[in-house]
Amino acid sequence: MDVIELTLTPRGCREALVARLQDLGFTEYVEGSCDHLDADAGDEEAWIDAFEKGTLELPLLLYSYDESVMLQLVQDLKAQFGPHVDIQWRRIADAIWQTAWEPGFEGLVTDRFFITDQQGKRDPGTRQRILLDSSPVFGSGQHATTQAMVRLMEKECANPAPDASFLDVGTGTGVLALVAHYLGYAQLLATDIEPDALAVARRNQNLNGVPFPLLEGSLPPRDELFNVIACNILPPTLTHLLGALQERLLPGGLLLLAGFHEANVEPIRSACATLGLQEKQRMVERGWMALAWMKPGL
Template identity: 30%
Template sequence: MASFAMTRCAWWEISVSVPADAADAVAGIMEAVFAAAPVQCQRAGSSVTKVTVYLPKSARPDSSLIKSLKERISALAVGEAARCLRRIRVSRLKPENWRDSWKKHFRPIEFGGVLLIKPTWSHRKAKPGQTVVVLNPGLAFGTGHHATTAYCLDEIVRFRCGGQPAAFLDVGTGSGILAIAAAKLGYKPVRAIDIDPEAVRSALANARRNKVQRLIEFSAVGLANFKPDSPRTYGLVCANLSDDILLKERRRLARLVDYSGRLVVSGILRKYFARVQSAYEALGFVMERSRTEGEWRSGTFVLTRKSHRPTPKGHEYVQSGEISE
């Protein structure tokens, strides 16, 4: 997603606090109404998500837009709509308040004692031997605080500490946080893809900030058009995607995981996790571990069937066994 520059102009903040399982639907409504990319924030352990859009306007947002927002939210399930409509907030932010609002939600956070994620304004020093990733908060998803991103970072650290780092692929890179952490922890090669060119630009800027831009290959491409740059596959693939995309793209994702490699899936509402698990187990994966936080559940799968490893044929990757197209 595109990031807004922190200029001297005033900003308007329109936010709705919703149950986590309604957040994606409300975010879609807000993006359609205001033509601006929404931000979703959820505190660890909470079942409530705050969905926010920021509008760089000097005048209060048109009342017709707020009315349209309420009408569209009202079309949701009755229980969800009632809860959402009570929590619509419109407020004017001064430039300094814009900066402060990010500081409230983005504080330094550690993973496994070996990785520190912190914002550019933080003066916190790393512990001896600790790897540091510095991020500038834009509107691209991924600061490490959301349960789904945090799980991916924990797994990146866990596999790094458990053995030799492998080739790494970040699917749906957003801010680039996972790919940057992987590169700084020694994974190589590292590739990161996202269908949103603005997200890729934001990720590349963060990679430069961390001096790892030469260690990561970013691509504005979806899984349907992504091809590994050599016959190898990846020892660790992180896919922080919604359950519908994980299901739709399961065969393409499976082809990218090396035999005995790991696929980390997150971004899944707890009530939909079982169907994602079943779909990947049918492709030869075994769930190694999972974690539930609030409404979200994430999992790590190991590819156990050797026949699922892809082999190159020219520039295409043909899959033998069950997961061939």
């Protein structure tokens, strides 16, 4: 059976669009990428500039097996927003999609962590419990990319130096920054261009009693450099952003990337190699990948 993928790109009406989707019962979505910008046509610089300024309105991706439900949604949105929302529709095979979200998810259990929502009653044992506010924001621990990234961080980011710094780009729920805190990173910064995501991240900070700076926008200034940068977002958004991430990485630092399936990893690997980054480690979770790249030292 095919899955219907609906891509909704707001044009100055994102808050109203999200509110309307919630009114109609569509509370789960994934932040999309900017396929409508063509790097070959010279749009990449404008894309990066908009992303850094926080003025970019990322599309929302909704998925359903029920075509009639999606058709009704499209009719409603066209009537409500007209040309202010660009709507794209496609069918995709569910062979990849159905592997992304873990069914019956009750909590992510790794070697060091137990990540769950506020209702989670399971005893974490000796593992560090991380509580997350229930939210559709990407990064709940239910998605395979988040699981792969947490396991990669356990392997590559344990026992940091006392002054080591960590940047989480596109933080969503803030889960990766929380993991970094418990791994020992005292200098933390998390960014997101979406105020709603930052609100969720703040709630999760309070739930866990772990404060760290949150930046609304996307990236800190170019002169702020970090030992580790994590970025778990969808391609080609990630591909466009690689150069800016590499600039903010200290020599010898690690760039941790996730948000992609084995089926579309090659463009990302090629772009990283072109930037002179060296692949150090990979983690695969049900076909979804997290990669660690090292920036050569001086």
